[in-house]
Amino acid sequence: MPVYQYDGKSFVCIDDFHQYALQTLAKTSLDYYESGAEDELTLKANLESFKNILINPRLLVDISHIDTSSSILGNKVSMPIGFAPTALHRLAHDEGEKATAKAAFDAGIAMCLSSYSTTSIEDVALSTNHQGILFFQLYFNINREITTNLLKRAHASGYKAIALTIDAQVSGFRRKDHKNKFTLPSYMSFANFENQELLQNLSATNSSSSVMHNLLNSADHSITWEDLAWIKEISQLPLIVKGILNAEDAELALKFGADAVWITNHGGRQIDGCRTAIEVLPEVCEALKGSEIEIYVDGGVRKGSDVYKALALGADHVFIGRPVLYGLASGGQQGVSAVINILHDELQRNMQLSGKVSIKNITRTSVMFRK
Amino acid sequence: MPVYQYDGKSFVCIDDFHQYALQTLAKTSLDYYESGAEDELTLKANLESFKNILINPRLLVDISHIDTSSSILGNKVSMPIGFAPTALHRLAHDEGEKATAKAAFDAGIAMCLSSYSTTSIEDVALSTNHQGILFFQLYFNINREITTNLLKRAHASGYKAIALTIDAQVSGFRRKDHKNKFTLPSYMSFANFENQELLQNLSATNSSSSVMHNLLNSADHSITWEDLAWIKEISQLPLIVKGILNAEDAELALKFGADAVWITNHGGRQIDGCRTAIEVLPEVCEALKGSEIEIYVDGGVRKGSDVYKALALGADHVFIGRPVLYGLASGGQQGVSAVINILHDELQRNMQLSGKVSIKNITRTSVMFRK
Amino acid sequence: MPVYQYDGKSFVCIDDFHQYALQTLAKTSLDYYESGAEDELTLKANLESFKNILINPRLLVDISHIDTSSSILGNKVSMPIGFAPTALHRLAHDEGEKATAKAAFDAGIAMCLSSYSTTSIEDVALSTNHQGILFFQLYFNINREITTNLLKRAHASGYKAIALTIDAQVSGFRRKDHKNKFTLPSYMSFANFENQELLQNLSATNSSSSVMHNLLNSADHSITWEDLAWIKEISQLPLIVKGILNAEDAELALKFGADAVWITNHGGRQIDGCRTAIEVLPEVCEALKGSEIEIYVDGGVRKGSDVYKALALGADHVFIGRPVLYGLASGGQQGVSAVINILHDELQRNMQLSGKVSIKNITRTSVMFRK
Amino acid sequence: MPVYQYDGKSFVCIDDFHQYALQTLAKTSLDYYESGAEDELTLKANLESFKNILINPRLLVDISHIDTSSSILGNKVSMPIGFAPTALHRLAHDEGEKATAKAAFDAGIAMCLSSYSTTSIEDVALSTNHQGILFFQLYFNINREITTNLLKRAHASGYKAIALTIDAQVSGFRRKDHKNKFTLPSYMSFANFENQELLQNLSATNSSSSVMHNLLNSADHSITWEDLAWIKEISQLPLIVKGILNAEDAELALKFGADAVWITNHGGRQIDGCRTAIEVLPEVCEALKGSEIEIYVDGGVRKGSDVYKALALGADHVFIGRPVLYGLASGGQQGVSAVINILHDELQRNMQLSGKVSIKNITRTSVMFRK
Structure with a gap:
């Protein structure tokens, strides 16, 4: 039964976790998680963009056996839903990224x-006994x-891929963070940069505030598509280019050797007033047709049916960001597991209700746009 | 005069009955009746879908004699409005399905x-002295x-047709029911399954809660279009396929011998985010053109003009679901009769106001879409 | 200066008069004036339909002399705005139709x-010393x-034309009136039917309530286009056909000898869910192109710019209904005059601001539709 | 850091200045600044018109060096954002136009x-030691x-251009000003008309109220395109025609010698219900393609991204009106500077986030319209 009980409450959908987070997290943490850039038009558009897409069921199909499994970059997964990189999980729960x-x-x-995790690359890997399907998101430092x-x-820690973020060379302007003068609480740190002389040298003091400032301002503004090869060479891992918002850049990613493109507007946190991943998805699929490159999306996914719609429009994998944080805020690991269970149940139920027995059955004709 | 007086209130439109039900029924009953699946987008779309369709009157026509009569599967009716199957009428009024x-x-x-009626097939038939135009809705049990x-x-009880529901092999996820842990009150039962050893065997106990759980989980997930013939053979009755949402499935229904297709999204209770019956209707009419098969719709019908619009777009019959329950909650049989009277008055008035003297006069040019 | 002072308030636009009426009139009177049919979708659409039409100014034109004058059926008027027929003016102000x-x-x-005026044909004519440009609206009685x-x-009283209402053979269903059991206060009457034995014979008693009921139910449902000739013959006056909502009926009006067509949905009081006059206007203009017949519109006109837009789309004359009643409720004759002054000022100002010096200058290219 | 502190508050976006002005300015001043004509539909449309335009980023571009500089009529500027003419700055802050x-x-x-400044042509020029890039907006007086x-x-004071306003031969009707009987406070004046015998002769008294009335009613209604040449001859300055709202008038401006066209609806203060500058911009660019004439826009610009969108659609320069007044109300000159800084930061950030290193990089493909 996809009903989760915690703190005297019943959670039956992602919005229940959202409401709980809104009621229990500290304001500055919430503002950091929840904010979009500027007027938050893109933030809202992400949620809206699924509403105009409709599922088109085909019925009286034998649905005795439903299989939601899929794969990503050669790794077998129980469903094509993954966790997008989000910073600072310990703001939501003390166990932070380990729980996630x-x-x-x-x-x-x-x-x-x-x-920008609050648990290090190594500790996260260790938390799953090096058995997790982990990717590492990279901000390309000027150093x-x-x-x-x-x-x-x-x-070295067994991560399966690198996801290079290309849409955040500067930070989007999230007004509340600036008004809050948001910085990391003193009892947590940017765990991947602890004890690194290189980074500390950039900072006059060693406070988390100045480390954060330095990190956010240490992106290499000069990198271009030519630098993808260097990343692959150093990491010896498949490379995902995260931040694609049109066919042209998707084609460049393919040309310069990316193994996957990740269509995203960074949760509405960077440009305020750009397309949503779902709006961009069809043209990217068309542009990359016939290649082996994988296509991922995120942004505004709150229901199994949102996943279904993205898959139908051509996505190979769908990522969730804030829902993971909402789950984390609602009981730590068990809350995150509940979020996963609910999304899985919703995806499976929508497959049953529309006559699809496997992920591959979900194709372009499985959805239509409301006129 | 289409004004109904009950409990010190005047009822002049379906919304008045709705308001009364909202104020008087128990919360769990209301939640069961009112809920749609998940975010209830489809539930809302059903109501919205009529607003963009406009009646196009032709005036200075002799409207001295208006005839709203029609027929369904060979049965003469006073108007092309029928009662869709809705479960558990005794939640609304103690007389339940007998009153309806x-x-x-x-x-x-x-x-x-x-x-899932709370009055048995036989008792309902008896309540009309076997003179009613009754159809029986079937969930195809795995047994x-x-x-x-x-x-x-x-x-055996003289029902005129079987309506096979094809869109509910699993239940849509209605969040409130899960939070309410909704189950049938102990003093009523799933009357069609009482004293059935077969079904009780599925259940560890004999409580209505466990019967309900078993019923909802005993759909045969393996049935396909090929099974229509078996139903017709066993029942020796005309077969309506209920749950059609596109031309392709409508064509299959025709091919496999259905006598009618019923376009519906199950009152927004199954897939959240699919088309409305009204949106689907034109393409189904086009696909079935020239055949003898009848076409029914339901979903969001709250006014005589909604019926008019559905007829104009090609429906042969229009069904109402929740309005019947609202009527039932507003005085039992007399409340249901008042609902019927109001819809009849509204339909007739709109025919008069638009220069149509018979149901057959209402054709595609009688309505237009707002751009 | 288009600012009207009354009862300690400043009125600068029609909405100010509306607000005053809402605050001062009796509820049953207000409900009678304000209501639209059923869900009032058409009532709202009338107001909305102007918002998507935009004025397209052409500037650096010599606007030293602005002329708003026009004519209607050969009668010279100071501007192409007239008063639509509305019933029961004495509900708004004791002077009623005389003030208007x-x-x-x-x-x-x-x-x-x-x-259905509360002042007789003769008394209204007399109030303007038989100099007014008066038309008479006709409900075709079965007798x-x-x-x-x-x-x-x-x-006989010098009216200049007959406007035959064709869209109200039965009344639209205005819910509040039915809940209010609306009827005429005893101290006023349907003045055109006073002392008429013919009508009184229809009624068991002589109360205004029963007269009203009889009137509303005495329309001749059998009249058709063929009857237009009879009206012209009896009245010896030009004939306006009021209630046109598509090109087909406009063409029939022309064919059967009408001198003008009046596009209207009866202030949203008859069919709920039909097109607005503004939506219908272009197709009627197209259908009647090249003929001498005049084209009028009403519905939702609340500003001079609304008039401008209707003229640009092809109307010869624009009528206002409720604004007259709002003016009447705000000081009687002087309130109505203020409403006229404001609309004239607004029309003239919009002509100045868009470079049009006469009504004939306002043409199809003077407006555009927002995409 | 684009965060401005004033009066105990943090300002991070133009809306913060707007809110501060709403809370601190006198009602009549606010009404004068904030009002649009009539129903304020155009006022709202100006703000809305940017929302449907989306930025289309191209990433992994070297953004190490961003240059926002541009030029206007041969004058080098730090960014293509200027101050539109707005009247009566001393209503917002005692330093008025000098601070601006x-x-x-x-x-x-x-x-x-x-x-209609509250500081004279000469004093404004002097405040910048005659080094400012100043234009003068002209209402063409009948005298x-x-x-x-x-x-x-x-x-004589070194202004660089004349901007002839062509859309305000009469004032748009701003209802609140009429209800407020708005006039200039006695301790400020229409500084450009002080001590001018010519204008005083028009007035029976010398009060600012009567001067204002005279000014607003002394536009020459007879001027036409032919008069542009005279203005250029007298002023010996480049001429901007301000008030263009379609391609036809833009072409006439070009034909009659204008050096620039300024597309504007006067902040929604003139015609209520016309297109926004952003809606008109593409057709004007198309009409003027290949000429040397410059194209400016204003209306609803509240963010750097709005500027970006206007530039992408073909504007050479973008003007802001009310934001300047909001800044002025929030600390005088330093408030205005803060408004500039925030818009510059937003423009630059959006260029960085979308891979544009110079204003010329922002082209038609940099934006798209949401369907």
Whole structure:
């Protein structure tokens, strides 16, 4: 039964976890998680973009056996839903990324760890006994030694891929964070940058505030498509290019050797007023047709039916961001597991209700757009 | 005069009955009746889908004599509005399905009884002295003996047709019911399954809760279009396929011998985010053009003009679900009769106001879409 | 200065008069005036339909002299705005239709008197010393003697035209009136039917309530286009066909000798869910192109710019209904005059702001539709 | 850091300044600044018109060096954002136009002074030591001596261009101003008309109220395109035609010698229900393609991304009106500077986030319309 009980409440959908997080997390943490850039138009558009897509059921099909399994970059997963990289999980729950990673591992799904995690690359890997399907998200630091260090540590800890973020060379302007003068609480840290002389040198003091400032301002503004090869060479891992928003850049990713493109507007946190992943998806699929490259999306996914719609429009994998944080805020690992269970139940139920017995059965004709 | 007085209130439109039900029924009953699946997008779309369709009157026509009569599967009715199958009428009023059936019979319209009625097939038939135009709605049980038993009883009690539900092999996820842990009150039962050893065997205890759980989980997930013939053979009755949502499945229904297709999204209770019956209707009419098969719709019908619009777009019959329950909650049989009277008055008035003297006069040019 | 002072308040736009009426009139009167049919979708659409039409100014034009004058059926008017027939003016102000007619006369504009006025045909004519540009609106009574009587009296009193209402053979269903059991207060009457034995014979008693009931139910449901000739013959006046909602009926009006077509949905009071006059206007203009017949519209006109838009889309004259009643409720004749002044000022200002010096300058290219 | 502190508050976006102005300015001043004509539909449309335009980023571009500089009529500016003429700055802050002009000068951007300023042409020029990039906005007075005087003074004080307003031969009707009987407070004046015998002769008294009335009613209604040449001859300055709302008038401006067209609906203060500058921009660009004439827009610009979108659609320069007044109300010159800084930061950030290193990089493919 996809009903989760916690703190005297029943949770039956992602919105229940959202409401719980809104009521229990500290305001500055919530603002950090919840904010989109500027007027938050893109943030809202992400949620809206699924509503105009309709599932088109084909019925009286034998649905005795439903299989939601899939794969991502050669790794078998229980369903094509993974965890997008989100920063600072310990703001939501003390166990932070360890809880998240264990929940993903238990469910047999992929998790992409943020560069800005509050648990280190190594500790996250260890939390799943190096058995998790972990990817590492990279902000390309202007100091190549730092970047090299991160890539090599990810490889050494058994991560399965690198996801290079290309849409955040500067931070989107999230107004509340600036008004809050948001910074990391003193009892947590940017775990991947602890004890790194290289980074500390950038900072006059060693406070988390100044480390954060330095990190956010240490992106290499000069990198271009030509640099993808270097990342693959250093990491020896498949490379996902995360931040694609049109066919042209998707084609460049393919040309320069990416193994996957990740269509995203960064949860509405970067450009305010751009397309949603779902809006971009069809043109990217068309552009990459016939290639082996994989296509991922995120942004606004809150229901199993949202996943279904993205798959139908051509996505190979669908990632969730804030729902993971909402789950984490609702009981730690068990909350995250509950989020996964609910999404799985919703995806499976929608497959049953529309006559699809496997992920491959979900195709372009499985959905239509409301006129 | 289409004004109904009850409990010190005046009822002049279906919404008045709705408001009364909202104020007087128990919360768990209301939640069961009112809920749609998940975010209830489809539930809302059903109501919205009529608003963009406009009646196009042709005036200075002699409207001295208006005839709203029609027929369904060879049965003469006073108007092309029938009762869709809805479960558990005794939640709304102690007389339950008997009151509903008698009101339908008095008005000379058709009623389709739900498998999950709180009054048995036989008792409902008896309430109209076997004179009612009754159909029986079937959930195809995985135990063919149970299914056979239901079909034979319907035939024996003089039901005129079987409506096979194809869109509910699993239940849509209605969140409130899960939070409420909704189950049948102990003083009522799934009347069609009482004293059936077959079904009780599925259940560890004999409580209505466990019977309900078993019923909802005993659909045969393996049935396909090929099984229509078996139903017709066992029941010896015309077969309506209920749950059609596109031209392709409508064509299959025709091919496999259905006598009618019923376009519905199950009152927004199954897939959340699919088309409305009204949106689907034109393509189904186009696909079935030239055949003898009848076309029914339901979903969001709250006014005589909604019926008019559905007829104009090609429906042969229009069914109402929740309005019947609202009427039942507003005085039992007399409330249901008042609902019928108001819809009849509205339909007739819109015919007068648009220069149509018979149901057949209402054609595709009688409506247009707002751009 | 288009600012009207009354009862300690400043009125600068029609909405100010509306607000005043809402605050001061009796609820049953307000409900009668304000209501639309059923869900009032058409009522709202009338107001909305102007918002998507945009004025396209052409500037640096010499606007030293602005002329808003026009004509209607050969009668010169100060602007192409007239008073649509609305019933029961004495509900708004004790002077009723006399005040309305005098305000129209003072402004040099046309007024169409309702059959259901609370001042008689003769008294209204007298109030303007038989100098007003008055039309008479006709509900075609099943008793031809009554109809003949009305037409002959209108002719005898110097009315300039007959406007035959074709969209109200039965009343639209306005819910509040039915809940209110609305009827005429005892101290006023249907003045055109006073002392008429013919009508009284229809009624068991002589109360205004029963007269009203009889009137509303005495429309001749059998009249057709063929009857237009009879009306013209009896009245010896130009004939306006009021209630046109598509090109087909406009063409029939032309064919059967109408001098003007009046596109209207009866203020949203008849069919709920039909097109607005503004939506219908272009196709009627296209259908009647090249003929001498005049084209009028009403519905939702609340600003001079609404008039401008209707003229640009092809209307020859624009009528206002409720705004007249709002003015009447705000000081009687002087309130109605203020409504006229404001609309004239707004029309003139919009002509100045868009470079049009005469009504004829306002053409199809003067407006565009927002995409 | 684009965070401005004032009066105990943090300002991070233009809306923060707007909110502060709403809370601190006198009601009549606010109403004068904030009002649009009539129902304020155009006022709202201006803000809405940017929301449907989306930025289309191209990523992994070297963004190490961002250049926001541009030029206007041969004058180099730090960014293509200027101050639109708005009247009566001293209503917002005692320093009035001096503060505004100094902030523009400090930022290296252009400012267009209103004819109806509360600081004179000469004093504004002096406030920037005659180094500012100042334009003068002209209402063409019916008394040519007054007009000549203004043009010669602008030239003598080093203004760089004349912007002839063509859309305000009469005032749009702003309802609140009429209800407020808005007039200038006695301790400020229409500084460009002080001590002018010519204008005082028009007025029975010398009160600011009567001067204002006279000014607003002294536009020359007879001027046409032919008069542009005279303005250029008298002023010996480049001429901007301000108030263009379609391709036809843009082409006439070009034909009659304008150096720039300014697409605007006057902040929604003139015609209520016309297109927005952003809606008109593409057709004007198409019409003027290949000419040297410059194209400006204003209306609803509240974010750097709005500027970006206007540039992408073909504008050479983007002007802001109310945001300047909101800044002025929030601390005078420093508030205006903060508004500039925030818009510059937003523009630059959106260029970085979308891979554009110079204004010229922002082209038609940099944006798309949401379907």
